[in-house]
Amino acid sequence: MKPPGNSVLVVEDFDPDFELVCRRLRAVAPTLQVSRLHDLDEIARWLDHPEPPPSLVLLDLSLRDGDASRLLADFRRALQKVPLVVWSASPDPDVPRRCLASGADRFIRKVADGNAVAKQLDFLIARWVLAPAD
């Protein structure tokens, strides 16, 4: 069993969503470091030097400067073993399949129900950050 990771990378340009993530992380794992990227430019720069590798990447697709789904494969290459979770409000029913095919480990649909999202985040943190499987 691996030691628990100590950082989560959140790619999110919408503050309320980011705040919700932070609140859940603080609630269940107060020691976790949270780093944030806002847009495709920042992702590209970060992917040049993906250090230190995070325990979990939470990736929103629709960013202020474009669609991040095309960077999924780059993430996968750079962070081979790191769980990659896409969470998106995209209405396209085909998006989840495409994301999983591009290397995402999980797809979460963002909905306007704080409690439902919170539960999903709690599960992710428990599953991949606090008790990562081999």
Added chain:
Amino acid sequence: MTELPDDPFAECGQEPIHVPGTIQPHGILIVFDSNGICHHFSANAEELTGQPPAALAGRPLQEFIPVQQFPMRQAGVDPTMQSPFSVDISGRPLDAWLHQSANWWVVELEPRIGPDDRRLHRRVAAAVTGLRDAPDFPTQHLRTARFVAELTGFDRVMVYEFGPDWHGEVVGEHRNVAVESYLGHHFPASDIPAQARALYARNRLRLIPDVDYEPVPIVPEMPTPIDLSQSVLRSVSPVHLEYLRNMGVGASMSISLIVNGRLWGLVACHHRTPKVVPAGIRAACEAFGEAVSLEIAHRQETRTLRLRATAGRIQTRFFDVLAREHNVVDALVRYTPRLLEFLGAGGTALRLNGTTTLHGATPSPAQVEALFDWLQVQEVNPIFSTDRLAEVYPPAADYGSKASGLLALKLSRVEPHYVLWFRPEVLATVTWAGKLEKPRRSDGRLHPRKSFDAWSERVHGRSQPWTEAEHTGALELLQAINALVLRRTEHLLSENAELERKNIDLHSFAYIAAHDLKEPLRGISHYCAFLREDHAADLNEEAVRKLDTIDGLVRHSEELIEALNHYSRIGRIELSRQPVEMNKIVDQIIETLSITNPDVEFRRSDCLPNVDADRVLMREVFLNLLTNAARYNISSPKRVEIGWTPEHGGTFFVRDNGIGIPAKHYESVFRIFRRLHGNTEFGGGTGAGLAIVKSIIERHGGRIWLESEPGVGSTFFFTLA
């Protein structure tokens, strides 16, 4: 109508009248070659030369005639155009005509008679002015006849007009009271046979000073008789002379009237006794004939233009109306009455898309259908017209009073779309100069009729003829319709493009809405949750209730956005058609819904056919319809029946005993977000379900409708193409 004798003078029509080999005796004729050597003479040449013709052959022309007086010596001058000219032979003043016939030269000489009238051209000019000032054709013709009569002294001068079938009518006349009038009389085409008309077209003036003349042969006889078409002395057909004698004519002259290259008619002059007409007068008559021809052409043109302008005004009004209409076919049908006015017809028939619309006085629908069938095998490119339909289509004799005249306009090259205009029979009386009967034959040759007494005939099965302007009008109508259809098509294409663009906009909007609009909703939801977590102790019951309401509204907004997105997606996705077992789909849905709606009796009453459709979408259709049927229902027990009938090529239905829908909402229930009840009544919902169902069914080429009675229940029917 009376049957005309079959080509009664067919034999006359074959008589080679341009090569008679004889001339009339009032002048002499000499045939010579281009070296001026004489070869043939009219037998009366001795009158001039003083020597018998036999002694003259082979001698130079100048031995008898001072050829230096001929105008032909100038190169490039057509001697025919210079004729007649004056020559003086041994002190005898003569008028000479010179022309070429094949390789021969022909000179014809007549004694000059009468004074050389220097005022002739002024008189002609004044008469031409008189023609121009004439208010109408009858007046012009009358003035033409009167002037020629005054100029020549003939007893009777007639303006004789050829019809399209070459029969003639006397349309103007000036006469000495002692002779009978032929004004308004018709003469059969055979009175002036084709080859005579051809000569009239070539030689503009013919004179027969004495119908009882003895023809003078040309000697020695020529191996190939010389063509005397251009001759002024040419001997005429004995049948023609007999014809004139039967008419009581002693001398005749005719002037050709050529309008736009066609022999329009003649100025025909008759005198009871023999009569000579001086060459100068004849030349003036010929010139006057040219002027008359031009004036007729001008007057015809003016009349055509005036008709066209009138037709144009009617058309413009009609086209204006047509152009404002949305559907050209509807417009044409609705404005069928205007089609009548358009061409001045008694009735019209419009055939479009297999449907015939009749207006005004027309044959019966069955007769019109038969006429269409007949037209289908005629050359209608794109117009067919006749003022005597029964002659080409005998069944039309039954309805001559309505359709003796027909103008058919074919609107499409491929489809049998037509506009027909009918004109009623015009009962006309035609007065013939003499009863129409077969010519007599006796002593081995034909004889023309003896009587020229007026003989009236009632003409049946004829309508007013269709004018050229009316043909043009019909063609313009066709062009206008084509232009309108084209404009409509372009309009439709641009509307389609616009619609396409709007669909893309809607799609984009739905996508943006689904994401960008949902983002703030999510934010609101999150902050409600944060408030609850961070300030739980500070929130009283009222505050918590308000937060719950905010949450509820946010969720509802999100559902609406999702529904809109789904609706837009249905409209644009590719259908995945495959054989679908409708029984199976419906049974599965019934099974599912029965769990969540234990108080509803779902029943499939018929065996549903399998269809070729998108399985997922068919499932959605039934799920929506069955959910609605169960939801909007307060009966006990609640019943929902699913069935199929063979009507409309196969119709599915979902029937309930629910609350029903008032008739005024039959259409609007299918509009997106159209809800007939409050947000919370009947379990809420987005109001997109039926709009989505309708979209799915229409995507499959079907349609959906409903029957309902408030308080009793509703039935939704749908078909799939």
